[in-house]
Amino acid sequence: MSAPLQIGLVLFPKVTQLDFTGPLQVFSSVPGAQVHLIWKRIEPVSSDSVMMLTPTIAFADCPQLDVICVPGGFGTDDMINDEEMLAFLKQQAEGAKFVTSVCTGSLVLGAAGLLKGYRAATHWTAMDFLSAFGATPTRTRVCVDRNRVTGGGVTAGIDFALTLVSLLVDRRTAEAIQLRLEYNPAPPFNSGSPDTAPPEILALMKERIAPAQIRRGEMINRAAARLG
Amino acid sequence: MSAPLQIGLVLFPKVTQLDFTGPLQVFSSVPGAQVHLIWKRIEPVSSDSVMMLTPTIAFADCPQLDVICVPGGFGTDDMINDEEMLAFLKQQAEGAKFVTSVCTGSLVLGAAGLLKGYRAATHWTAMDFLSAFGATPTRTRVCVDRNRVTGGGVTAGIDFALTLVSLLVDRRTAEAIQLRLEYNPAPPFNSGSPDTAPPEILALMKERIAPAQIRRGEMINRAAARLG
Numbered sequence: 105m106s107a108p109l110q111i112g113l114v115l116f117p118k119v120t121q122l123d124f125t126g127p128l129q130v131f132s133s134v135p136g137a138q139v140h141l142i143w144k145r146i147e148p149v150s151s152d153s154v155m156m157l158t159p160t161i162a163f164a165d166c167p168q169l170d171v172i173c174v175p176g177g178f179g180t181d182d183m184i185n186d187e188e189m190l191a192f193l194k195q196q197a198e199g200a201k202f203v204t205s206v207c208t209g210s211l212v213l214g215a216a217g218l219l220k221g222y223r224a225a226t227h228w229t230a231m232d233f234l235s236a237f238g239a240t241p242t243r244t245r246v247c248v249d250r251n252r253v254t255g256g257g258v259t260a261g262i263d264f265a266l267t268l269v270s271l272l273v274d275r276r277t278a279e280a281i282q283l284r285l286e287y288n289p290a291p292p293f294n295s296g297s298p299d300t301a302p303p304e305i306l307a308l309m310k311e312r313i314a315p316a317q318i319r320r321g322e323m324i325n326r327a328a329a330r331l332g
Numbered sequence: 333m334s335a336p337l338q339i340g341l342v343l344f345p346k347v348t349q350l351d352f353t354g355p356l357q358v359f360s361s362v363p364g365a366q367v368h369l370i371w372k373r374i375e376p377v378s379s380d381s382v383m384m385l386t387p388t389i390a391f392a393d394c395p396q397l398d399v400i401c402v403p404g405g406f407g408t409d410d411m412i413n414d415e416e417m418l419a420f421l422k423q424q425a426e427g428a429k430f431v432t433s434v435c436t437g438s439l440v441l442g443a444a445g446l447l448k449g450y451r452a453a454t455h456w457t458a459m460d461f462l463s464a465f466g467a468t469p470t471r472t473r474v475c476v477d478r479n480r481v482t483g484g485g486v487t488a489g490i491d492f493a494l495t496l497v498s499l500l501v502d503r504r505t506a507e508a509i510q511l512r513l514e515y516n517p518a519p520p521f522n523s524g525s526p527d528t529a530p531p532e533i534l535a536l537m538k539e540r541i542a543p544a545q546i547r548r549g550e551m552i553n554r555a556a557a558r559l560g
């Protein structure tokens with residue numbers, strides 16, 4: 105019997121919980137996989153939506169992972185300048201089979217220098233920030249470039265995780281998980297992308313996030329300057 | 333300013349976490365909504381996938397909810413015969429605007445007598461069990477029958493929650509949330525339903541779950557007998 109697959113998702117304050125709970129449901133359905141929720145310390149971490157999150161292992165105790173995955177959320181604005189997080193990702197990336205992210209988690213991979221020369225996906229509102237880290241922004245739901253596998257915004261994490269399982273294990277395993285999770289989506293509206301959303305909804309959203317985008321831009325500039 | 337919408341999701345041991353983390357992400361994006369994670373006591377509850385869950389409020393302290401939602405998972409086998417859970421749901425259902433579930437959560441609503449004479453959805457593997465509680469099994473991703481709104485298996489919770497927000501608030505609000513969550517799904521395979529999964533994957537899944545189905549049938553019979 106071979107050693108179990110080691111899959112780790114990092115947590116941090118203000119993570120968008122669905123960015124990692126979607127992939128977590130998929131990964132923990134992989135036969136024999138050991139899945140870790142990782143943070144600096146074993147202490148409750150606040151998500152963006154009501155729920156407190158409890159890590160299962162601290163950075164210092166984490167084994168070498170086969171898959172390291174960074175979810176997104178407003179908290180990534182802090183993580184892109186967090187030396188401890190960036191050092192952990194760099195160290196894990198050296199030995200990992202796959203270096204991955206969902207949503208704005210790709211900005212954190214970028215800030216760790218792990219996307220230089222790679223194509224990468226991210227949330228549609230963050231696409232313009234990827235190039236600061238030498239990555240090529242890619243408007244696909246899942247982006248596979250060598251061993252970098254990055255997902256688009258929030259719910260893209262489910263498509264991302266099924267794709268990754270097919271690469272990591274095999275297609276049959278991914279299909280069985282898809283059936284178990286009844287992932288046969290039927291969105292009631294057609295507003296899930298800036299290309300399809302009603303123009304007034306898109307305009308309202310852009311207006312609402314404008315101040316956060318300015319703050320994010322400043323954090324990105326700091327992170328890019330450090331990366332050099 | 334009107335009172336905030338009160339939305340509550342019940343937790344229990346061995347809940348399928350994506351059954352409620354999908355809706356939680358949607359509900360907590362509704363402007364002015366107050367979202368509760370509810371269990372008998374404030375104590376960590378184990379999910380089906382690595383993560384421990386922390387309730388935000390106990391049954392006894394929960395205000396009257398506008399929306400009560402029961403997620404699914406293997407833990408529902410215990411909940412359908414749990415007097416404390418069933419009493420809580422019955423009491424909340426009397427004053428709630430919407431009585432709802434995702435996945436096998438509908439079996440718990442059924443065991444509480446809340447689906448008698450209603451159409452309801454559930455996970456594809458549990459469809460045959462609904463009629464024991466006087467509900468009409470409905471093979472749709474989201475099923476709306478008067479104020480009972482039930483979702484299909486696991487990932488259907490996202491479609492369910494967006495539909496519910498459109499009923500509870502308005503369509504524009506649901507569309508704005510869909511855009512924020514980039515819910516523009518693109519499953520990499522076509523295995524998300526028993527109608528589309530490769531036959532050998534479906535056969536394997538049915539074989540794997542057969543023992544659990546027998547146990548579930550026994551629990552359903554007990555619950556149906558109690559309901560009378």
